[in-house]
Amino acid sequence: MNEPQVWTLIGVFSAAMVGILGLVYFSIKSLGDSLRAEMAGFRNEMITRFDHLDRDVNFLMRKEFGER
Secondary structure (H helix, E strand, O other): OOOHHHHHHHHHHHHHHHHHHHHHHHHHHHHHHHHHHHHHHHHHHHHHHHHHHHHHHHHHHHHHHOOO
16 A cells, blocks of 8 residues: 555546546436426426316306306
8 A cells, every 4th residue: 555556546546436426416416407397397387288177167167057
């Protein structure tokens, strides 16, 4: 453990591991952010569709039962 080459290899390995961990962390964070945005868009679209469905069902109920 006193050889300079050993300490150089330890340093290079440590730097590579820190770099890889940083890259993986930011990749996962970016993926999570984009997934969160997609889910928010999907939720808004479903709310809109259910509002339209509710409107159509109310129209059919009023038409069928003669309520105004």
